Amino acid sequence: MESLDKQIRDKARELLTSGAFACVMGYERATDGKTARPLFAYTPEEAERFVFDQYCTHNLARYLINWRDNKKSVGIVAKPCDTRAINLLINEKQIDRSKLYVIGVACQGIMEVGWGAPTEKLELRCNTCSEPNPVLHDLLVGEFKSESPAAAKAYADVAAIEGKSAEERDGFWQEHFSRCIRCYACRQSCVGCYCQECFVDELDPLWVGIKVAPAENTVWHTIRAFHLAGRCISCNECERVCPVDIPLSLLNRKLEKDGLELFQFQAGMDASVTPPFATFKKGEKLGTGD
Amino acid sequence: MHQAISKQVLKAWLRDMMVSRTLRQAQGRLLIAPVAEAGMVMYRAVDKVEDIVFKFANTVLSPKEFFFPITDTLFTLRQKDGHPELVTPTMEKDAVLFGIRPCDALGLKIIDRPFLDEPADARYKERRERTTLVGLACSDACPECFCTSMGTAPDDAANVDIMLTENGEDYLVQAVTNKGKALLDGVALKEADTVSTSVVTPKKVPAENIGSAMLKAFDSLYWSRVADRCIHCNICSYVCPVCYCFDIRDYTSRGEVQRVRSWESCEAAGFTKLAGGADIRPNKGARMRQRFAHKLLYMDKQFGNLVGCTGCGRCVKYCPVNIDIREIINDVQKMAVEK
Numbered sequence: 001m002e003s004l005d006k007q008i009r010d011k012a013r014e015l016l017t018s019g020a021f022a023c024v025m026g027y028e029r030a031t032d033g034k035t036a037r038p039l040f041a042y043t044p045e046e047a048e049r050f051v052f053d054q055y056c057t058h059n060l061a062r063y064l065i066n067w068r069d070n071k072k073s074v075g076i077v078a079k080p081c082d083t084r085a086i087n088l089l090i091n092e093k094q095i096d097r098s099k100l101y102v103i104g105v106a107c108q109g110i111m112e113v114g115w116g117a118p119t120e121k122l123e124l125r126c127n128t129c130s131e132p133n134p135v136l137h138d139l140l141v142g143e144f145k146s147e148s149p150a151a152a153k154a155y156a157d158v159a160a161i162e163g164k165s166a167e168e169r170d171g172f173w174q175e176h177f178s179r180c181i182r183c184y185a186c187r188q189s190c191v192g193c194y195c196q197e198c199f200v201d202e203l204d205p206l207w208v209g210i211k212v213a214p215a216e217n218t219v220w221h222t223i224r225a226f227h228l229a230g231r232c233i234s235c236n237e238c239e240r241v242c243p244v245d246i247p248l249s250l251l252n253r254k255l256e257k258d259g260l261e262l263f264q265f266q267a268g269m270d271a272s273v274t275p276p277f278a279t280f281k282k283g284e285k286l287g288t289g290d
Numbered sequence: 291m292h293q294a295i296s297k298q299v300l301k302a303w304l305r306d307m308m309v310s311r312t313l314r315q316a317q318g319r320l321l322i323a324p325v326a327e328a329g330m331v332m333y334r335a336v337d338k339v340e341d342i343v344f345k346f347a348n349t350v351l352s353p354k355e356f357f358f359p360i361t362d363t364l365f366t367l368r369q370k371d372g373h374p375e376l377v378t379p380t381m382e383k384d385a386v387l388f389g390i391r392p393c394d395a396l397g398l399k400i401i402d403r404p405f406l407d408e409p410a411d412a413r414y415k416e417r418r419e420r421t422t423l424v425g426l427a428c429s430d431a432c433p434e435c436f437c438t439s440m441g442t443a444p445d446d447a448a449n450v451d452i453m454l455t456e457n458g459e460d461y462l463v464q465a466v467t468n469k470g471k472a473l474l475d476g477v478a479l480k481e482a483d484t485v486s487t488s489v490v491t492p493k494k495v496p497a498e499n500i501g502s503a504m505l506k507a508f509d510s511l512y513w514s515r516v517a518d519r520c521i522h523c524n525i526c527s528y529v530c531p532v533c534y535c536f537d538i539r540d541y542t543s544r545g546e547v548q549r550v551r552s553w554e555s556c557e558a559a560g561f562t563k564l565a566g567g568a569d570i571r572p573n574k575g576a577r578m579r580q581r582f583a584h585k586l587l588y589m590d591k592q593f594g595n596l597v598g599c600t601g602c603g604r605c606v607k608y609c610p611v612n613i614d615i616r617e618i619i620n621d622v623q624k625m626a627v628e629k
Binding site: 030031032035037038039040058062063114115116176179181182183184185187188189197201209210211212213237240241243244245 | 327328329330350351360361433434515518519521522523524525528529537539541550552553555558560606607608609610611612614616617
């Protein structure tokens with residue numbers, strides 16, 4: 001079988017030669033010569049730089065919002081979790097499926113990376129992955145997997161936090177939130193955080209002050225997590241980019257776990273399914289008790 | 291002959307700094323030093339010498355955060371006996387910053403210009419004047435750093451008060467300034483028998499005449515192409531030892547006003563939004579160019595013979611999408627030649 005790199009380059013070249021595409025997003029080698037970074041190819045020549053391997057960690061669907069108003073189509077290289085992010089954007093009517101070409105990659109898992117520091121350790125999202133094939137694609141590259149990995153261990157770390165007392169949980173999060181420098185890299189890397197004006201930037205009303213302090217930081221992370229409830233597709237980019245290593249996936253996957261248990265819903269699996277928080281059914285119980 | 295301090299005496303000296311020694315330093319000093327925290331190394335105020343990390347590459351955030359903190363209350367305004375009272379905070383005691391790297395010490399020297407040129411920033415000025423910098427020479431080059439291209443070196447003592455260089459079981463000691471000499475007063479130094487410090491050679495970047503090259507590359511489409519992958523988070527600015535942009539807001543509650551200053555970044559959307567809604571740099575390319583032009587061109591134009599980068603490499607290491615200032619400097623030089 002042809003290499004992933006070649007299949008992606010061939011398709012990207014074809015799309016860019018057609019004249020209907022403004023750009024194709026994929027990955028190229030980073031300046032450390034080992035890891036990968038996003039590449040936006042505008043010409044068939046630039047498409048020769050595309051690569052794909054276990055270090056292509058970025059969720060490129062995050063950039064699709066920037067192309068929303070472009071008349072031409074765009075192409076995107078997407079891992080299975082990234083395709084769920086694309087479904088989220090389609091479902092929320094942020095992007096037009098007909099102007100998008102998805103090169104879906106059935107991936108073998110992504111390794112933890114830092115600049116100049118590729119590892120052989122599988123990322124958390126891959127360890128807890130339940131869908132190793134793209135849920136949406138126009139071209140599939142890579143080996144389609146007929147079996148889904150067991151997702152039993154998906155929430156073991158979340159359950160461990162749930163098992164703690166309220167005081168312990170508060171202590172745990174205060175310790176992590178006190179380190180936050182409010183660079184907003186978590187928001188900026190997130191597919192779901194596409195608001196034109198984020199609540200944290202609003203001045204009137206002022207939801208969160210500019211002080212970088214435990215109270216403000218807690219409000220920031222708590223509200224962001226709730227805004228992603230039923231929407232987060234667990235690509236875990238927020239945790240990867242955090243320069244001070246705040247375990248944000250615990251918050252996001254707690255809400256994902258609740259969504260699964262209460263509504264049997266997982267975001268981004270199918271763009272045509274309306275998410276629980278976007279529906280109201282007559283006779284539906286309010287609250288989560290009984 | 292080189293003066294040296296044994297590791298044991300060094301620890302005793304650091305311990306001693308925190309407690310009262312002289313009448314003038316009756317309270318002892320605040321000691322800020324690198325410590326391990328959640329798997330990272332950060333500068334923190336310490337109360338135990340045992341917490342200090344002596345072997346580290348560099349910290350996640352630069353020590354600028356102790357002179358220009360991420361959040362700073364500039365003053366508090368309140369009512370007292372029917373009259374307004376303005377309270378400005380001051381340092382409780384003098385401080386010692388232990389373990390600063392030469393790149394970060396250069397960073398402070400650079401931001402001294404915007405903060406200390408008259409009218410000086412009172413908060414920054416007090417912290418600079420009342421803090422003694424004890425430098426620690428690098429014994430290894432980080433893969434991302436390039437300090438020798440930016441006017442400093444792994445053992446550069448120019449911007450600290452005392453410089454320490456690991457030398458076998460001891461540290462070589464250079465008392466650079468009077469402030470440094472005062473801090474070493476009464477400390478049992480010895481003469482180094484032999485000198486065997488490590489030779490550290492960071493990678494080079496073609497930074498000569500980068501300002502004029504930036505001018506030539508200024509209108510290039512290049513900036514918006516680099517900005518394509520930028521996610522416009524503030525990491526590069528926040529880990530940088532030089533970036534000094536901030537935002538100021540007033541906190542009001544129960545008849546009290548606090549004026550608060552927090553870090554901001556030119557990369558953030560809305561950073562240049564003005565009253566009335568106009569935005570000077572509304573697109574990503576303009577914001578991307580701003581950060582590099584400020585460092586490589588504007589600082590020099592404004593202050594003369596100054597580049598706003600120390601080669602610490604933090605932005606290279608922590609950028610989530612690999613926007614690499616070394617690659618940008620290379621590309622800008624190439625564009626300048628082609629033009």
